[in-house]
Amino acid sequence: xxxxxxxxxYNRVGxxxxxxxxxxxxxxxxxxxxxxxxxxxxxxKSIKVDVSSIEKVGLSIEDxxxxxxxxxxxNRRLLNDxxxxxxxxxxxxxxxLHDKMRLFWANxxxxxxxxxxxxxxxxxxxxxHALGNFKDFVVAISKNPMMIRYLNNQQNKKEHPNENxxxxxxxxxxxxxxxxxxxxxKESARAFTGWFxxxxxxxxxxxxxxxESKTFLGKTGDFDGTDIINIILEQEQCSLFISEKIxxxxxxxxxxxxxxxxxxKVFRKNYEIADLMKFVLTADWFYDDENIGVKIKSPVExxxxxxxVIPYEFKRERYFQYLQFNLGQKLLYPPxxxxxxxxxxxxxxxxxxxxxxxxxxxxxxxxxxxxxxxxFEDDFETINKRKKNKAYFIFTTLDWQAFDHxxxxxxxxxxxxxxxxxxxxxxxxxxxxxxxxxxxxDFCIAIMSIPEYQxx
Amino acid sequence: xxxxxxxxxxxxxxxxxxxxxxxxxxxxIPKNKLGHKKLVVIQLSGGNDGLNTIVPYxxxxxxxxxxxIAISKNDLLRLNGEMGxxxxxxxxxxxxxxxxxxxxxxVGYPNPVRSHFRSxxxxxxxxxxxxxxxxxxxxxxxxxxxxxxxxxxxxxxxLSLALKGKDKSGIxxxxxxxxxxxxxxxxxxKVLNKHHLDEHLxxxxxxxxxxxxxxxxxxxxxxxxxxxxxxxxxxYNSNSFEKQLATTATFINSHxxxxxxxxxxxxxxxxxxxxxxxxxxxxxxxxxxxNFVNDLKANDTFKDxxxxxxxxxxxRVEENAGMGTDHGAANNLFLLTENLKKPGIYNNTPxxxxxxxxxxxxxxxxxxxxxxxxxxxWLEADPKKILGKSFENLNFI
Numbered sequence: 075x076x077x078x079x080x081x082x083x084y085n086r087v088g089x090x091x092x093x094x095x096x097x098x099x100x101x102x103x104x105x106x107x108x109x110x111x112x113x114x115x116x117x118x119k120s121i122k123v124d125v126s127s128i129e130k131v132g133l134s135i136e137d138x139x140x141x142x143x144x145x146x147x148x149n150r151r152l153l154n155d156x157x158x159x160x161x162x163x164x165x166x167x168x169x170x171l172h173d174k175m176r177l178f179w180a181n182x183x184x185x186x187x188x189x190x191x192x193x194x195x196x197x198x199x200x201x202x203h204a205l206g207n208f209k210d211f212v213v214a215i216s217k218n219p220m221m222i223r224y225l226n227n228q229q230n231k232k233e234h235p236n237e238n239x240x241x242x243x244x245x246x247x248x249x250x251x252x253x254x255x256x257x258x259x260k261e262s263a264r265a266f267t268g269w270f271x272x273x274x275x276x277x278x279x280x281x282x283x284x285x286e287s288k289t290f291l292g293k294t295g296d297f298d299g300t301d302i303i304n305i306i307l308e309q310e311q312c313s314l315f316i317s318e319k320i321x322x323x324x325x326x327x328x329x330x331x332x333x334x335x336x337x338x339k340v341f342r343k344n345y346e347i348a349d350l351m352k353f354v355l356t357a358d359w360f361y362d363d364e365n366i367g368v369k370i371k372s373p374v375e376x377x378x379x380x381x382x383v384i385p386y387e388f389k390r391e392r393y394f395q396y397l398q399f400n401l402g403q404k405l406l407y408p409p410x411x412x413x414x415x416x417x418x419x420x421x422x423x424x425x426x427x428x429x430x431x432x433x434x435x436x437x438x439x440x441x442x443x444x445x446x447x448x449x450f451e452d453d454f455e456t457i458n459k460r461k462k463n464k465a466y467f468i469f470t471t472l473d474w475q476a477f478d479h480x481x482x483x484x485x486x487x488x489x490x491x492x493x494x495x496x497x498x499x500x501x502x503x504x505x506x507x508x509x510x511x512x513x514x515x516d517f518c519i520a521i522m523s524i525p526e527y528q529x530x
Numbered sequence: 531x532x533x534x535x536x537x538x539x540x541x542x543x544x545x546x547x548x549x550x551x552x553x554x555x556x557x558x559i560p561k562n563k564l565g566h567k568k569l570v571v572i573q574l575s576g577g578n579d580g581l582n583t584i585v586p587y588x589x590x591x592x593x594x595x596x597x598x599i600a601i602s603k604n605d606l607l608r609l610n611g612e613m614g615x616x617x618x619x620x621x622x623x624x625x626x627x628x629x630x631x632x633x634x635x636x637v638g639y640p641n642p643v644r645s646h647f648r649s650x651x652x653x654x655x656x657x658x659x660x661x662x663x664x665x666x667x668x669x670x671x672x673x674x675x676x677x678x679x680x681x682x683x684x685x686x687x688x689l690s691l692a693l694k695g696k697d698k699s700g701i702x703x704x705x706x707x708x709x710x711x712x713x714x715x716x717x718x719x720k721v722l723n724k725h726h727l728d729e730h731l732x733x734x735x736x737x738x739x740x741x742x743x744x745x746x747x748x749x750x751x752x753x754x755x756x757x758x759x760x761x762x763x764x765x766y767n768s769n770s771f772e773k774q775l776a777t778t779a780t781f782i783n784s785h786x787x788x789x790x791x792x793x794x795x796x797x798x799x800x801x802x803x804x805x806x807x808x809x810x811x812x813x814x815x816x817x818x819x820x821n822f823v824n825d826l827k828a829n830d831t832f833k834d835x836x837x838x839x840x841x842x843x844x845x846r847v848e849e850n851a852g853m854g855t856d857h858g859a860a861n862n863l864f865l866l867t868e869n870l871k872k873p874g875i876y877n878n879t880p881x882x883x884x885x886x887x888x889x890x891x892x893x894x895x896x897x898x899x900x901x902x903x904x905x906x907x908w909l910e911a912d913p914k915k916i917l918g919k920s921f922e923n924l925n926f927i
Binding site for chain 1: 575576577646647648650651660662664679686687688689691694696697699700701702704705708712713715717718720721733734735736738739740742743745746749750769770771773795796797799801802807810811814851852
C-alpha cells in the first residue's frame, strides 16, 4: 500500500499514524490493512467508571434538596472522570475503527444527561452497535432510558402524545428533513406512546400505549415503535441519509452523490454497518487525491493526534476540561440533539489561534489563557473566583522517552509525511525546509504548529 | 502627525498584512454606511427572576404565590403605580429616573423551553424552539454584512455561539494585550507571510483556516493598537462582571469601529435560598450598569450606545419549597441608552392571573422583535436577512 494512502486511511480511521507503523504496514495491501483494522476492532473496550459513590453520597443528610445537590455534584465529578476515561481509551486505542465509529455514532444519536449511570448505559448501546446492524441500533437507541428522557418520550402518552422523539428520529437519526410529513410525525409519535424508562431500564407501559391503527409513510396498521423503525428503514432515503453522513465524516465534507448512491446500495441490503464501512475503506475513490487532507480535525482528533506523538498528562484535570471547552468540543457534553456540526464550525479567530499554539505549548509546557467553564447552575461567587484565578493549563508530565523510542530508525522527512501528508504546497515546504536538520523533537513541534496539521 | 503615530499606522498598514488576493474578492460594505451606533448585549446566565427584579407590588397574586420570598412594599423604590425595584438596586433606579432605562415586560417565544442550554441557544441563535442552528444572530450580522471579526467583540476568552457566523464570526477579546501577543507569535506570522499570495488558499477548508488566521491577526492587532493608550477615569468594582464592562468601555471610548459587544454574567439559577443570592446579584448588576453608563457619559459615548440586558428565561411565579424559584418562561428585558423613545415601563406588566400550564408568565413580545428593532433602527442592518424572517418592530429607539 502506498504510504500516502496508508496515512490517509489512518487519519480517517484513527488519529494519524507514526513513521514506524508506516514502515510496518505499507507492506500490506489496502484490503489487508482494512481487514486488520476490522480484526483489531473486535476486542473493543467499554468506557466505564465506578458509580457506587453516588448512592453513598450525603446519606447522613436529612434535607432532600441538599442531598440531591451533593449527588448532582458527585455526578458531575464522575462524568468528568468518564470523559477522561474516554480520552484514555482513545490515547491507547488498539481498536481504532471501533473507536472512530463510537465517536461518530455518539454524534449521530446525540443524547446527554447529568446522570452518570444513564450515560454509561447509553455509551454501552453505542459501543455494542457501532459496527453492528443499524436496525438493531435504532431499536436499541429508541429503548434507551437516557434517550427516552432526553427527547421526552417519557411524556409520550396515548391521551397527550409528545412528538419530540418521533420528530428527531426521522429528522436527525434516519431520514433527514423534508422526507416525511407532519402527519407522519403525529402518527409515529402515537406508535411510541408508552415506551418509557424506569429504574430498571426500558419498560413498556401498555396503559399509556395507543393500540389503534396508524397510517405512516403510506402504510396502515396498528404499528408500534419497532414497526415504525422497520418502515423507515424500508425507505431508500434512510440508506442515502446515513451514507451521506458517513461520507462527510470519513471521506470528504463535500458530498459526492455518485459515491453516496453506491454506498447506500450496499448499506440497504441488510443495514450492516461493517459492510458499509468495508465498502468505503476499500473503494478506489476513498484514496483519490481530492479526498486526502481536506477535513478539519475535530478537537478530539487534534488532542489525540498530538498525544500520539508527545504523550502528555495534565497537572490538573480541570484544565483539561477547560481546554476541551475552549476548543469547542467536550465529550459527553454535546451542544444539542443535532450534535456538533463540525468541519468549518470548529474554527473561528480564537479557536484557530489556540489550535495552532497547542502542540508547542504542550511540548514546551507553556501556559495558555483559557476561559474557565461555568455551569448554568454555578453561583456568581464561584464563577467570579474561577475567572480571577488565571485559568491556564500547565502540562507537567511529558513522556519524551516514549517519543525518543518512536523515533529510532526514522528520519525527519518520515515524520513530515506521517504528520502532514505528502502533498504540501510549495510555500509550506519552504517554511519546513530550513528546519529539516533540527532534532526530530523540535522538528515535530514545528510541523504540528503548521496550519496543515489541523487538517486530516 | 507625530512620529510615534506614524510608526503605528504604517506598521498596521504594511506589517505582514498584505491583503491576500482571495480576501480582496470579498466585497465589503463601506463602513460609513453602518452608522456609528454601538450595541452592548449583556446576558444573565441561569435565568434571572424578573419578578423579584421589577416587582409588581400592587398585585396580590405575587404576594400570595411567594409568601417567603416576595419583596415587601417597604423594601421597594417605586417606578410607577404598579411596579417597583428593590432598594438595593438604587443605582439602576438612578438610571431609570434619568430616563435612560426602558423595561420591556413579557419577552419570550412560542413553546418555551425550560432547559438552560436550549433556551440560551434559542436566544443566541434567534430560532424557533424546535429549530437547531449553529450560527448566532450577531455572527449572522457579521457574516451577512461581510464585516471583519473585530466588528463584534465577545469580552471573554471564548467566542460565544451568538457571535459565530457561517464564514465570518466575531472575536473574543477579554484581554486585548494578551490576544495581540498570542496572534503575534513569530512562527504564526512566518506561516502567514509565506502564504499570502498562495492560490492554494482558495481550497475549501484549508483556505478557510488561513482566512481565519488572517482575521485573528488583523483584528487582534487592531483592537490592541487602538485601545492600548486609553485610561478610564471611572472606578469599577473588582468583580468579573465589572471587569468585562470596564474593558467594553475602554473599547468604546477608544473609538473602535466595533459595532457589537457581548458581555455575560452568571449565577442566576436561584433554586434554593434565593433572596440573599439574588440581592447580591442585583447589587453587582446595578452597580456595574451605573459605573458603565457613567464611564460612557464622561466620554460622550453613551448617546451612541445601546445596552440590552436579557436572560434565557424568567422564573416560575410560585416559589418552591427551598425558598427559591424554578425555571420559568417569559421575562423582562432592559434597554438602556440616552435618547429612548419610551423610557420607563414599555408595555403591560405580567398578567399573573393568566399563566401557562406550568404556572409561568406567558410571552407577548417575541425576543426577535427586540432583535429586529435593534438591527434595523440601531445597527442599520436588514433584520430579515439576519433573522431569516420578518418580525414586527417595537418602538423603543
